[in-house]
Amino acid sequence: MDGTNQTIVTEFIFLGLSGDPQLRLTLFVLFLIVYLLSLMGNTLIIFIVLMESTLQTPMYIFLGNLSFLEIWYTTTTVPKLLSTCLSQVVTISVTGCITQYYFFFSMGATECILLAVMAYDRYLAICNPLRYSLLMSLQICLRLSTGSWIGGFAAPLPPTILICFLNFCGPQKINHFFCDSDPIFKLSCSDTFVVEALGYTCTSLVILSSFLLTMSSYGHIVLTIIRLSSREARKKTFSTCASHLTVVAIYYGTIIFAYVRSPASYNFNMGKVVSVFYCVVTPLINPFIYTLRNKDVKKAFSKTIARKRFLLTRNM
Template sequence: MLNNTSAPEFILLGFSGFQEFRILLFFSFLVVYLFILLGNALIILLSNMDVALHVPMYFFLSNFSFLEMCYTSVTVPRLLGDFLTGPQAISLQACITQMYFFFSLGTTEFFLLAIMAYDRYLAICQPLQYPVLMNSSVCACLACSCWLGGFLTPFLPIAFISQLPFNGSNQINHFFCDTSPLINLSTGDTFMADTMVFLVSAVIVLVSFLLTLTSYALIVSTILDLPSASGRHKTFSTCASHLTVVTIFYSTVIFMYLCPHSGQTSELEKVVSVFYTVITPVLNPIIYTLRNKDVKKALGKVLSRTKQLAT
């Protein structure tokens, strides 16, 4: 579907203004990337190995962890290479492909966050009906719907972008192929592409945000009705970690894709992009392991078994 008149390649400028710190940035992002891969892989491993974690919450968390590993892998390896060698060329086909997978996985993340909030709502507000409403088949259908919806939703806006002519500047002032910087380089009429990207982004972000917000509003209402302070604290702690990830992810994405900008990617916008592409995936293993008693208990069991096998 790519336009034959399009420029053959682009240059991702990335953080070219910080070239004197490129080695430091390389190792910093490398450590963070490895932590994301290993931390989220650990969550998936524990959720599958420990029978106590075979519940809907950790089933969705395993999906979320796998998603974060894929989501980060779309952008960070390329960024690491650019830190070592300087800005490198990327073909239009590769740029469109990166953009598609980035927004497919990002859309899936919105859907999963909403489903995870709904799961917490049912567990806290409908505890007696929860085992029936969120059984294994329902969980599987919800997870598959998130992944399928995530990969189908961005197809139309990406198709519009791929048909734009690029006969002028080929420098993308970003560290990955984002929609706005690429559309701004087109020499053709970008109205339909801009409109389609904004409408799809607005619908996905706002609808999933409202669903998530509604779930947490009902959860808070239920928590406030609990008779004891200790009960309120214990119940809220089960969803506080999820709420932390949701707050950071939604606030940065809304700033980037739903707020008006000048049309030129600023250094601030690049830093904000780092938050939802790198920082949020880092928080996932930290919040869900270091602050979760069930996961820490499962980790202790695995380490104990490993130690016994070693001896």
């Protein structure tokens, strides 16, 4: 677009989810409750993993990483979402918007990679149990965890750098509650073809490669489970990875629908609804899935509570 006689925009205005004041207030209360529960649930998992020595194994170290990631993932977007529910005019600087874009996609990419690593861990535990301690030592576990974070934060860096060179000349209203890729590109008065192509390529590569690696691991796991002679053994083996598989299905189902597509097919209203699910709902679901379906976590939680009660009783 021609930037002649156009004012350079320095901040954006979020339109949020709804213009109805009563609905916005209802959504604020609902999202605030979900956000606080998500923070408490994920913090609790981190606390239990750190405090209980029996859970300081690769599987639960990865789970602790996932919970820590979910805290920051949801905090990247939900505070602005809550603001749009309370106020009709919620602004963010262009620099702040690009920063939010980078951290949101960094957290998302890290989660994709981390879920693939967790699937690989379950594959080794179930398909190579005798060599598991050698193939997934604590040192290898920490390297894979670190690599997930490094890879996740590196993936969206190229498109983010190109976005920094875009000009925004108006309108300045973002039809969303956070700085997602499509709304940002829509508001630019520069040629966005290259940055859009690079952004969608990076996003699709991370999502699809992580998804395929995850599904490959579970494909081998299913084959191993089928070969088990005992029905009880099959049930017990599958239960060890059922929680992770549930999280994978929920998370990938929403982000593939949202980001693995052609830019021209983007629907802003549908995009906002889907975004609420993976920005707000999924980070809350994860800790509940892992605690309600995992006997080790529930047992460790009970031991931690009993220990705290004992100390309180002793000090009284």
